[in-house]
Amino acid sequence: MKEATDDSTPTNRAPQAVINVAGVPLQEAGSCLIEEPSDPCAIVIIGACGDLTRRKIILALFRLFKSGGLPDPFLVVGTDLNEITTGEYREFIKESIEVMSGESPDADAWDSFVTRLHYLSIDPEDDSPYSSLADVLKQQLRAFRIPANRLFYLAVPPSQYVNVVRNLGKAGLAAESEDWSGWARIVIEKPFGRDLKSAQDLDTHIHQYFREHQIYRIDHYLAKETVQNILMFRFANAIFEPIWNRRYINHVQITAAETLGVEHRAVYYEQAGVLRDMFQNHMLQLLAMTAMEPPSVFEADRVRDERVKVFRSLRPFAVDQIHDHLVLGQYVAGEIGGQTVPGYREEPGVNPHSMVPTFAMAKVYIDNWRWQGVPFYLRSGKRMARKLTEIAIQFKRVPYLMFRNVLSERIHPNLLVLRIQPDERITLTFQTKFPGAKVCLQPVTMDFHYSTVQQGALLDAYETVILDCLLGDHMLFVRQDGVEQCWAFLSPILDACETCADREQSLHFYEAGTWGPRGADDLMQQGGCAWRLS
Ligand code: BG6
8 A cells, every 4th residue: 555645745735836825826837928810911011121120120020020929920021122132031030039049040940930931123213113013912822822911010210201101002902802711901100190180180080091990109118028917017906006096106206217318310310319119109008007987898899999098187287387207318428337428419320410319208197086196207218327217106195194203204105117118127115124122113015027927929019019910909008089189288398399489598418328418407306206226
């Protein structure tokens, strides 16, 4: 007879699933990665030799292919001005994957992936070659036995959107009937216009050829795992929602700091500046995710409705008191990571007298029942001390200090930080008793790192958007009413900033490698709030 064994001894234990703190097994590696296979289709990249394709799209496609996220069969047709053959294009793609991932693509996966890549040299803005694109696409789809499903990814500068959309439309490529019986989708990157009017014009133009369900407007911040997690954190836990309001929250700081400068994008950035580049989209989307009401169901349009309601509730800035709400800055030369870096005005392609802001801090209010009177400080800048995106929820102080007879110092209020990137984590700071006879308090931090539960490969933001677009899921994409609401909020501010008489005096300079201009510090102090970053 076998001796009874103590199953709790480590040696006798069956191999265990990884268990988290609550004793619940974590998801198997990859089990949450892909929901369902998408339809076989052709992915057409317009601007296939450009920076966005090289840096983001191709690597995302290759990774998705390796993890089984692309449909079977599929094909990729790249189009651009460059006069190269499909063979040369395949080499370009391989090199791009090597550079961006830091390693050669896995041989088996590459050999299979490469056969799906095709190239066609066309000028994106010239309408005549689009009929050859239609012919090539039809041939290839037939050869690969793929139904006529087409995804058009516009990886071209925004100035070309209008022409490319018209050319696709005129060549019949946007149609979802007759000749082309499958679906047709178009992916467009921000910026969507440069103000309310141009955003509306662009949308009207796109709608001449594509219907709303065919349009996917990307804000890649929405596709970051940690940004999606804001909704899970808020609405899949019962303990946070009751205190997520004006009664308990003193203020919110949303930060997106970068160490990068303007890089080689001076032509674009000189027209955009930080308010168009980061605020109209990423910063306001982070705000919406933090402040929105729970939707009745986790479904694309219901979630997007709630985000748009936040934008509608933004209190318009009093433009005659703009300096009480907004600080703009521009970096001058400094040091980052031990390297001296030039100032914005010395960057290649930048006007040496440029007044374009590379930093902004805005104090905004949401006029609704939940958030009345709670300031949201949004700040973003280039060439700052380090790369950091986070949402810090600063709670109010305790209402009554019962320790006042034994404690000399004030008690720090609780702080919850959702770190979006890098070093993704959630921290909660609270007070504890410091051991000893004397009554002393000590703030401690409960720290959850995503890396401790991450079992499989995470999808990066571009993998997520491509996958969702293939699946026809609009949840992480921006709807036109949201785009317009954000412009409606920002356009008067931009007008005031760009036309005011004291434009020069209102631009605060900050040294590269710091946390931005002093003026931003002052704005927070005026509101009784302190900088969190150091
Ligand atoms: C882009 C902006 O949308 O976002 C860039 O145009 C910025 O200027 C980038 O650098 C930041 O993205 P991430 O994912 O690196 O935080």
